[in-house]
Amino acid sequence: MPPKKLGQILLPLALLSLPLAFCADDPRLMNQGREQPTTRGGPAVEELTASYWLRQACDQVAARLDRTQDTVTDGRRAKNIIMMLGDGLSITTLTAARILKGQRQGRSGEESKLAVEEFPYSGLCKTYCTNEQSPDSACTATAYLGGVKTSSGTVGQSADGEIVESLSMWAHRAGKATGLVTTTRVTDASPAAAFAHVARRSDELEIARQLVDEQPGRHFKVILGGGLGKFSLERRDGRDLVQHWQSVNPEGCFARSLSELRDCVSSNGSMLGLFSDSNMAYHLAAHKEQPSLSEMTAVAIERLSEHADGYFVFIEGGRIDHGHHETRVGYALDEMLEFDAAIDMALRLTDPRETLIVVTADHSHSLTMSGSAKRGTPILGMDQLQRDVNGVQYSTLNYAIGKWQSHGKDGRRENPGKTLSQTSFTPSYIHGRKGVHSGEDVAVFAMGPKSHLFSGIMEQNLLPHLMGYAAGLDSGATPCELQRKVDTSF
Numbered sequence: 001m002p003p004k005k006l007g008q009i010l011l012p013l014a015l016l017s018l019p020l021a022f023c024a025d026d027p028r029l030m031n032q033g034r035e036q037p038t039t040r041g042g043p044a045v046e047e048l049t050a051s052y053w054l055r056q057a058c059d060q061v062a063a064r065l066d067r068t069q070d071t072v073t074d075g076r077r078a079k080n081i082i083m084m085l086g087d088g089l090s091i092t093t094l095t096a097a098r099i100l101k102g103q104r105q106g107r108s109g110e111e112s113k114l115a116v117e118e119f120p121y122s123g124l125c126k127t128y129c130t131n132e133q134s135p136d137s138a139c140t141a142t143a144y145l146g147g148v149k150t151s152s153g154t155v156g157q158s159a160d161g162e163i164v165e166s167l168s169m170w171a172h173r174a175g176k177a178t179g180l181v182t183t184t185r186v187t188d189a190s191p192a193a194a195f196a197h198v199a200r201r202s203d204e205l206e207i208a209r210q211l212v213d214e215q216p217g218r219h220f221k222v223i224l225g226g227g228l229g230k231f232s233l234e235r236r237d238g239r240d241l242v243q244h245w246q247s248v249n250p251e252g253c254f255a256r257s258l259s260e261l262r263d264c265v266s267s268n269g270s271m272l273g274l275f276s277d278s279n280m281a282y283h284l285a286a287h288k289e290q291p292s293l294s295e296m297t298a299v300a301i302e303r304l305s306e307h308a309d310g311y312f313v314f315i316e317g318g319r320i321d322h323g324h325h326e327t328r329v330g331y332a333l334d335e336m337l338e339f340d341a342a343i344d345m346a347l348r349l350t351d352p353r354e355t356l357i358v359v360t361a362d363h364s365h366s367l368t369m370s371g372s373a374k375r376g377t378p379i380l381g382m383d384q385l386q387r388d389v390n391g392v393q394y395s396t397l398n399y400a401i402g403k404w405q406s407h408g409k410d411g412r413r414e415n416p417g418k419t420l421s422q423t424s425f426t427p428s429y430i431h432g433r434k435g436v437h438s439g440e441d442v443a444v445f446a447m448g449p450k451s452h453l454f455s456g457i458m459e460q461n462l463l464p465h466l467m468g469y470a471a472g473l474d475s476g477a478t479p480c481e482l483q484r485k486v487d488t489s490f
C-alpha cells in the first residue's frame, strides 16, 4: 500500500475537529445543560429542538475523546482487575432496566443512563459452549474466567476433563490479592469457576470444600454472598467449613448480616460473609440486614485495595438470571439496577489509570421488547395504543418461552394488564416450565488500562486472556506468542 499523503492524514483530523469547534462556537448551543426537565411521561421539551441533540452529540464526542486518551496512548498495565458479571444480562435487559431506572426517577426513562455507559469501550461476545448453542452458566463461566470453552454443566475443566486454571489463580500466582462477591450461593456455577474444578456444577458440597481447602480459593481475601448451607448444615462429611475457615484464618472475620459485615471492616484479615443458607434474597424481597450488592462491592474493593501489589475480584449480579427464569421481569430488572449501582460503586472507588473494569454477561435470556409503545410508556406495563389481530392489548416486555401466557379458557389471549405489576409474572409466547437462556451474543464493556482491546465481536473465552494480558499475568495457559508480547510490551 503506498504511503498516505499529508492531506490524506490531515483531512480526517480536520473533520474530527469540526464537531468540537461547532460545539464551542455555535450560539444556538450555549447555556444548555445536560440534565433537562422532562414532561411527565414524555420527552423533555428541549428534545423537540435540533439544538438539543446537536449539543448532546458534541458533549459525547468530547467525552469520548477525553476518556479514551489515557488508555490508548498510555502503555501502562492494569494493577487491579475487576470483572463484573450480570448473570443472564441480555441486551434487552440493559435497555429495559435503563428505562425503568429513569421512570423510577420520574422521567420518561428512555434517555436515562446506566453506569456502563461511562465505559469507553464495548463489544459483543459469542457465548456458545462446546456442546450447546444456548449455554448454561457453568460452561460460560469456565470460558470467561478460565479462558477455555467447555461442555454444559462443567466448571473449571475442559470438555475432556483437563483442569482449567482461573484468572484468580493467575492473579494469585502474580502476588495479587483475590476475592469474589455474588448475590447467589458462592458455590453456584458462575462464582465457582473462579476457584473450583468439577465435572458437574451440582456438586456444590465439593465446590465449597475446594473453596476453603484448595488454591486459589483458600487464599481469597474476600468471599461474600450466599450459600451457608453448603458449608455446614447440608454437608454429609461432618465438616463445618466455616469453623475450618476461621481456624486457618485466625485474623479473619466471618459475617452473617450487614451489621456483622460492617464490624468486619475494622478488622485486618480476610473476610467470609455468607448472608443466607442458599441464594441471597432478591433485593425487592430482602430484609434490612441483608447487604446490597453495592455494599458488598464497596467492602470488597476497599479491603482488596489495601494490598500493595493489586488485586483481582469477581463480582456477580447473579439473580438477574433467576428473575428471568421465573419470567418475573420486574425482579430481573430490579436486580439489574442493583448490579448497575454496584458498577457505579466500583467506578467511584477506583482509578481508571490503574484498574481495569470489565462488565459482561454469561448468556442472554429470551426477554423481548416489542411493539410501538410511545415514549414514556411504563416499561413494566402495557402498550397503551397497540392491539393484536383480535383487538387485545399486549405488554411491551414478553418472554419467548415462559411460565405464563395470558390465555383464557377458550384459548384466546387475554389482556394481561390488570395482573401486571412489578412482581407479577410476565407473559410469554411459548408456554414452557420456566424462562430459558437464549443464544445470541452478549455485551462486553471495559474501562481502564488496555480496555481498547475489548471491542468488536469476541469469543467468550478470550476475555480472561485479555484481562491477563492487560495486567501482565502469566496465565500458564496462554499461547506462547501472546505471552512473549506480555513480556515485552511494558
Ligand SMILES: [Zn+2]
Binding pocket: 088, 137, 321, 322, 325, 437
Ligand atoms: Zn440461568
